[in-house]
Amino acid sequence: MEIAFINVDLEIEAHESLKPIADYFGEDVSVLGCGKWGEHYQAAFEIAGGIGDAESIIGYFCTLIESLGEDETRIWAGAFRKEFNIGYESGLEPRSYESVIRSETISRISGVGASVKITIYPPSQE
Numbered sequence: 001m002e003i004a005f006i007n008v009d010l011e012i013e014a015h016e017s018l019k020p021i022a023d024y025f026g027e028d029v030s031v032l033g034c035g036k037w038g039e040h041y042q043a044a045f046e047i048a049g050g051i052g053d054a055e056s057i058i059g060y061f062c063t064l065i066e067s068l069g070e071d072e073t074r075i076w077a078g079a080f081r082k083e084f085n086i087g088y089e090s091g092l093e094p095r096s097y098e099s100v101i102r103s104e105t106i107s108r109i110s111g112v113g114a115s116v117k118i119t120i121y122p123p124s125q126e
Contacts, residue, residue: 001091001123005099008057010045011117013081018043024072025064040080054086055105058116062108082114089121 009032012018018041022034025045032044047057061084068076076082088099101116109116 001089002093003091003097004089005054006087006089006121007046008054008061009085009087010061010114011081011083011085012043012076012079014041014075014079016075016078017041018075018079020075021068021072024068028060028064054099055101058084058086058101058105058109062105062112065112065114066108077113082112083117084109084114085117085119087119087121089123091123 010029012021017036018034022029022031022043022045025031028048029045030048032046034043035041045061047060052060065076086099088097
């Protein structure tokens with residue numbers, strides 16, 4: 001099994017509905033979930049057709065976030081969790097695996113007030 005990058009999900013939690021953000025993103029994203037869970041709201045997105053590496057996908061998400069309208073920007077700013085969840089599948093090859101996020105992208109992540117989370121999944125059983 002080879003180590004592999006899977007995708008980047010944007011995960012948001014807030015005290016108000018995130019549906020306006022989901023609607024604003026439109027067909028540029030696939031909505032993995034969006035609604036009230038417990039006492040707050042959660043949404044998870046991936047880029048529609050999500051082809052690319054972690055850096056390019058995060059950059060695309062940042063472009064979408066930076067272009068939000070006034071109401072959506074207010075909701076985004078009030079969210080208490082905004083994470084880019086970078087997923088990888090673990091494996092035995094190659095001996096090492098590298099995935100670079102450039103300083104410019106890190107600045108954009110910071111600029112939109114988001115964090116980065118890394119998720120490593122066990123190898124698939126296929």
